[in-house]
Amino acid sequence: MPRLPHLTRKLTTYWLSLGPRFLPYADVALPDLPWARLLRLSLFQVSVGMALVLLVGTLNRVMIVELGVPTSLVAVMVALPLLAAPFRALIGFRSDSHRCELGWRRVPFIYRGTLLQFGGFAIMPFALLVLAGMGESSHLPAWVGEIAAALAFLLVGAGAHMVQTVGLALATDLTPSESHPKVVGLMYVMLLFGMMLSALVFGVLLADFSPGRLVQVIQGAAVLTAALNFIALWKQEPRNPPRGAQPAQQDPSFRECWQRFCQGRDAVRRLVIVGLGTIGFGMADVVLEPYGGEVLGLSVSTTTKLTALFAFGGLVGFAFAWFRLARGGHAYRVAHLGALLGISAFILVMLSAPLDLTSIFLIGNFLIGFGGALFWHGTLTVTMNQAPKDQAGLALGAWGAVQATAAGSAMAMSGLLRDGVQLLASGAAPVLGVANAAAGYMAVYAFEIALLLVTVIATLPLLRRLSTPGESATTATGDPTPAGVSMAHTTEGVGDSPR
Secondary structure (H helix, E strand, O other): OOOHHHHHHHHHHHHHHHHHHHOOOEOOOOOOOOHHHHHHHOHHHHHHHHHHHHHHHHHHHHHHHHOOOOHHHHHHHHHHHHHHHHHHHHHHHHHHHOOOOOOOOOHHHHHHHHHHHHHHHHHHHHHHHHHOOOOHHHOOOHHHHHHHHHHHHHHHHHHHHHHHHHHHHHHHHHOOHHHHHHHHHHHHHHHHHHHHHHHHHHHHHOOOOOHHHHHHHHHHHHHHHHHHHHHHHOOOOEOOOOHHHOOOOOOOOHHHHHHHHHOOOOHHHHHHHHHHHHHHHHHHHHOHHHHHHHOOOOOHHHHHHHHHHHHHHHHHHHHHHHHHHHOOOOHHHHHHHHHHHHHHHHHHHHHHHHHOOHHHHHHHHHHHHHHHHHHHHHHHHHHHHHOOHHHHHHHHHHHHHHHHHHHHHHHHHHHHHHHHHHHHHOOOOOEOOEOHHHHHHHHHHHHHHHHHHHHHHHHHHHHHHHOOOOOOEOOOOOOOEOOOOOHHHOOOOOOOOOO
């Protein structure tokens, strides 16, 4: 018995020595992030892309066509994840101030988001089978399937929002400001890569559809999500001393931090620009393919390829944005250029009907993806660059909350606007040789052009400030720092404290 305390100390010392070798946290913070490690970190974006494809693409079609679920109910299910979007700012704030005895801030939230995704995927297949009437032998009423499916979609969506918000904040923590353009480009290229690869794989696996195969695909997505996120986080976040061992301090509340965030230079303006631009680009998502088929007479095969063309434009756009920023461009100018290209793109799409030119319609689709990539790359880069160290999660969460909420609102607005204008235009005489079927679509595109024009105007004060002598020095990362003032003393940005 007298040797027990000594044995306990030896066991404790041995256990702690194993931690840095085998537990999933980094031993020390590195001055920069090696390319291989950064690529591994970006795997969480692949899991998010897979979830998006499964919710919005694969299950959307399978539920309506193969399972016979009413379209209105499917629309509600797909929209449910947007309920979690406004909470991204709160999630980011909590990851900024989290206290963990293992020395983590970000990792616990990414694990929680992964568990939410896994739980939603675990519930989803059986909920869908009950919803489609496949569970009659178990005497389950239809409302059980509806509630379970709604819960599954909500869990997956909330988990994806949490993983993406905190994952981007972790990437900000691990990289210096001059590397942020590369980080943003890589993260969203991996998101697009995950979406395209997942769409191809799901299409092959569900070629011979059966309820059992659907269950296997969703369960496989759950396992793959957990595996990708665990690999992405392995030894990524630096391990800091447990905060519990430090003197207790009163952390500021979310309201206090949000007020301080909004008092930062141009913080609110940037969020407004993100919202306007996202709606301006996003309203076309649900009307481009129907416009090509109904107005231009394109085949199903041709309109289906529009998604690939849009994604290719996005990839080229991210590469171009990274090149511009790496050569000394500013993130504000990149976002401004993206909005201008968006206006040009929608003008081409509108002109394709009266000119009866499919080629300019395809060019317009490419430019929508290209301009949208520039806009999102620019706004996210400047958010990462100007986020104070103690508010990186809050800043990125606010960006994500506005972007996701605006994207969801854009899809709903486009459908309502198209149907409303189409109803009013029915029976009217064609204008400029364009059939009445195009009236609703033209209204959507015109509204998008107007929103993007407002976005361009809103960015002009930011661009003028960059050209003011002594006001800012443009760096490769797009981080405006007052001339002659070191970053350690800069108090202007998303919040009041320096990046």
